[in-house]
Amino acid sequence: MIEKILIVDDSPVARKMLKNSIPKNRGYEIFEATDGRDGIKKYQLLKPEIVFMDLTMPGLDGYAALEQIIKLDNNAIVIVMTADVQPKSISNVMALGAFTLLKKPAKAHVIEEALDKAEKALNERG
Amino acid sequence: MAADSILFSEEERDILQEIMNIAFGNATAELAELIDIQVILSIPDVKIIDFQSLPDHLGEAINHGSKNSVTGQKFWGDFSGSGLLFLPVGTERILSKFLNVSSLDGGENTPEEDTLPPETLKSGLLLEISNILVGACVGKISGLLNTSVSYTPPELLTIDSSDYQFLLKHFNADQAAIVMKTLFQFEQQDINGLLLVMTNHDSVKWLKNALHEFINAYEG
Numbered sequence: 001m002i003e004k005i006l007i008v009d010d011s012p013v014a015r016k017m018l019k020n021s022i023p024k025n026r027g028y029e030i031f032e033a034t035d036g037r038d039g040i041k042k043y044q045l046l047k048p049e050i051v052f053m054d055l056t057m058p059g060l061d062g063y064a065a066l067e068q069i070i071k072l073d074n075n076a077i078v079i080v081m082t083a084d085v086q087p088k089s090i091s092n093v094m095a096l097g098a099f100t101l102l103k104k105p106a107k108a109h110v111i112e113e114a115l116d117k118a119e120k121a122l123n124e125r126g
Numbered sequence: 127m128a129a130d131s132i133l134f135s136e137e138e139r140d141i142l143q144e145i146m147n148i149a150f151g152n153a154t155a156e157l158a159e160l161i162d163i164q165v166i167l168s169i170p171d172v173k174i175i176d177f178q179s180l181p182d183h184l185g186e187a188i189n190h191g192s193k194n195s196v197t198g199q200k201f202w203g204d205f206s207g208s209g210l211l212f213l214p215v216g217t218e219r220i221l222s223k224f225l226n227v228s229s230l231d232g233g234e235n236t237p238e239e240d241t242l243p244p245e246t247l248k249s250g251l252l253l254e255i256s257n258i259l260v261g262a263c264v265g266k267i268s269g270l271l272n273t274s275v276s277y278t279p280p281e282l283l284t285i286d287s288s289d290y291q292f293l294l295k296h297f298n299a300d301q302a303a304i305v306m307k308t309l310f311q312f313e314q315q316d317i318n319g320l321l322l323v324m325t326n327h328d329s330v331k332w333l334k335n336a337l338h339e340f341i342n343a344y345e346g
Contacts, residue, residue: 010169013137013144017344056147056167083151088164088313103269104148105344 002119004029004048008039008065010057014104018052018081021108023115036060040068043076050118053098055082055089056076063096070097075125077118081106134304134334139172141168141337145264146170146306150321154310160258161221164313172306177297178303181290186213187307188212188320196283196290197256201264203275208297209260211252215286217317218251231340250283256280267323271328271336297324303332304306 005028009015015032022028031046033039034102037060043051051069054058055062070074080093080101090101102113135144147170154165175183188194194212201207257280268275284292307322325333 011140011147012142013140013278016341017144024164056169058169079263083148083311085151085155086158086164088158117170 002026002028002049002115002122004031004046005050006031006033006034006039006042006046006048007052008042008057008062009052009054010035014054014081017105020112021046021093021106021111023108023112026115036062036065036068039065040072043069044072049077049122050115051076051078052081053078053083055080056108057098063092065097066098067091077121078115079118130311134174135340138334138337139249142172142306142333143305145267145307145337145340146172146323147268148291149263149266150308150310151265153259153321155260157255162268163315166311166313168309168311170306170308172304174304177293181293183305184203184212184290184293184320184322185288187309193286193288194320195252195285196287197252197260197280198266198279198283198296199256199280202274203262203266204273204329204336205266205268205275205325206329207323209256209264210283210293210322210324211256211259212320212322213252214317214319217255217319218248220315220317221251221255222247234244239271249285252282256310260323264323265320271333271340295307304333317325 005022007015007018007030009018019030022030026104031042031048033042035057038053040052040060053062053066063084063086066080069078077099078097080098081104082101083104085103093101099118102110102114150167150170154167157165193215195217196210196212196216198208198210201209260280261277264275285294304325305322307320309318309320310320
C-alpha cells in the first residue's frame with residue numbers, strides 16, 4: 001500500500017504541479033527533495049513507497065540518483081518525470097531500473113494511472 | 127526597455143524555467159527522431175538582461191570565445207520574439223554523418239549532393255537543425271501557454287564567429303526583454319550548443335497572465 005511519496009525535482013513549480021496532480025483523497029503523505037543528493041538522503045530517511053524523479057537537476061542528476069536508489073533498494077519504485085523524451089533517454093532510465101517514465105507535464109489522470117500501476121506492483125510483491 | 131523595468135516574481139521565473147525545460151525536451155525529442163544521437167540537456171536559465179549586454183553575456187555563456195554559427199527565426203502572435211541557435215564550428219560535419227549528407231564528413235556523395243557546394247550544404251544543415259529546435263521549442267512554449275505563433279523562415283546570421291555584436295544591429299532593442307537559454311551537448315561528441323528564446327517587451331504583460339493561467343490549472 002502506498003503511504004509515502006517522495007518528489008525529487010529542482011523546480012519548485014514542477015514539484016507544485018506534480019503535488020497538485022496527485023489524488024488528494026487517498027491519504028498519501030507527500031515529501032519533496034530539491035536535487036538528486038537530497039532525494040537519496042530523503043529516500044533513506046523516509047523509505048517512501050514511490051519516488052517521482054526528475055532527470056535534469058543540478059549537482060547529482062536524476063540518472064545518478066535513480067541508480068543510487070536502486071542500488072540501495074532493488075525493489076524501489078521510481079517513476080521518472082521528465083521533459084527529456086528522447087528514445088535513448090527513455091531506454092537509459094528503464095535500464096537503470098525505473099518503474100516507468102512519464103512525460104512532463106503529466107495530466108492528473110496519467111499520474112493516477114501510474115500510481116494505480118505502482119500500487120498493483122507493490123501488492124504483487126507482497 | 128531597461129531590463130530592471132520588467133518585473134517578474136520569483137514564481138513567474140520558476141514557471142518560465144519549467145516551461146522552457148519542457149519545451150526544450152520536446153525540441154530535442156524531435157531532433158532525435160531525425161538523427162540517432164542523444165542530446166544531453168542542461169537546466170534552462172531564464173534571465174532578464176539589458177539588450178546592450180547580450181553579446182558579452184553570450185560570449186561568456188558559450189565556451190568562452192569559441193567560434194559559433196548562429197541561426198535565427200522570428201515568431202509573432204500573443205507571444206512574439208526570436209529564437210536563436212548557436213552551434214560551434216564543425217557541428218554540421220558531425221551532424222552530416224547522422225543525416226546521410228556525406229560530403230561534409232569526407233564520405234561519398236550521392237549524385238544530388240554533388241551538385242551542391244559544401245557551403246550550401248553546410249548552411250542548409252544548420253538551417254534545418256535550427257528550424258527543428260527553434261520551431262519545436264517555441265511551438266511547445268506557445269502550446270503550454272494556450273496560444274499559437276507564426277514564424278519567419280530560419281536565417282543564417284553568422285558563420286564561425288565569436289563576435290555577437292551583430293545581434294545589436296539585427297534585432298530591435300526590445301527583443302532582449304527576457305532571455306531563456308538552454309545549453310546542450312551531443313552525446314559522445316564535443317559539441318556544446320545554445321538555444322536562446324528572446325521575447326519582445328510587448329509580450330511581457332500577456333506572458334505574465336499566461337504564466338499564471340498555466341500554473342492555476344495545477345492549483346489544488
